[in-house]
Amino acid sequence: MTDLFILIKKELTEQWRTKKILIMIIVFLFVAISSPIFAKLTPELLKGLSVQGMKIELPTPTYLDALDQIIKNISQIALLVLVFVVAGAVSDEKNKKTLEILLTKPISRTNFILSKFFSNYISLGLVFISSMILFYLYTISLFKTFSLANFVIMSAVVLLYIFMIISITILASTIVKSSIASGAVGFVSFIVFGTVFGMIDVIKRFSPNLIFSDYKGVIANGYIQELNEPIIIILLVTTASIILAVNLFNRQEIER
Template sequence: MRAYLAFTKKELTEYTRNFKLFLAIALFALLGIMNPLTAKFLPDLLGNFMPKGITILIAEPTNLDSWIQFFKNGTQTGLFIIVILMSGMMAKEYENGTLINMVTKGLPRRTILFSKFTGALFLWTVSYWLCFFITLGYTLYYFPEGRTENLALSVSSLYLFGVLLIAILLLGAVLFKNAYGPLLLTGGFLMILFLWNLFPEAVKWNPLILISRNMDMLQGTLLLEELRNSLLMTGLMISSALVAAVQFFNKTAL
């Protein structure tokens, strides 16, 4: 446990030194501010920029529009940011050969991997929930009369999918020893999830539901009972990716 805590502390220190922590926090905070502002002022902006004589009817924005922006930016931008920042989580150690000294001095390989995973998870957790609470605060300010259902379920689903991608990235980092392999593996994994939807009977097990139907959760048309299969599959995939990463890393020449 002492070795795990020490190596995790090293990871977090590196995130501050290479500005990844600052960059993630800044970008996610910006997204958190933009979500409700876009929902609030986009209709006015569209109206001002439309040519004269052309009128478009836009419904009065509500708190749901703010959360639409949150999930849209979270899946299209937030996850992309984390994947890019974490793609080289082990490439530098392989390149510099620093892992050899650690392992020869008795540091268990699984400790290295779990510390890497913990550091990446910390970065994702802090950034994501900061974005959420900023969005929540501004949404309550601009749309005080708005009501939402299952908000915790919808935002937790997106967060869990981010954890899954981090686990896949860690597996890719072990397999390819560079920053590009994890990106390719993650891209291939996402492609498989999209192809998964071609089989109607298996859709309910697809983790992709966690980031594609958040508004259905928020509006109460998709309940926790209907998500159990995809949540279970996501948990199994996270565990399998971590176990596979440990197994491959134990057999990998450093």
């Protein structure tokens, strides 16, 4: 266990040195700050674009519009950036051919792979939580206050989804040697869970992407039962990704 903590610390240091954490911070700060601003200003901008003689009636923006914006920005911008940030988690180490030296030390392959998952969970989790706190405070300063407890539930569920996509990407990085290829796998998994699941009625209620479409129900009512199946799928896929990555890496030959 001590070896695992040491490896996690090493990974976090490396993420900071290579500016990966900085990229996460910039992306999520942009999402957190821009979402309520766009929600507030969009109606005014559209009014300014109105044609002379044509009156455009737009509803007064609310905190729900800000939530719409941040959910769209997370699912369409932040997630894709994160996929390619973590895509080289294992494959880059293989290409640098530093693994043999590292693994000749009293470090198990299992702990090495686990450190890749947990270090990204920690860094991403801290950045995500900080950005959502900032978003909430900024949104209630522009609009009226809404349930903090329900917002925390929504944020926690979204974070689980992000962890799932990141886990699939790290699994892909364990299998392939190219960070571009592993990033592509992460992107495809995002498309599959976001689109394909929703197109098939039989499995539609299991779609992890329901987290992004049912968030208003969570904000209004707290945790809703419709999220049970998507969350189970998310946890199963995340756990399976970790187990598969560990098992596959333990069987791989490390190139010199």
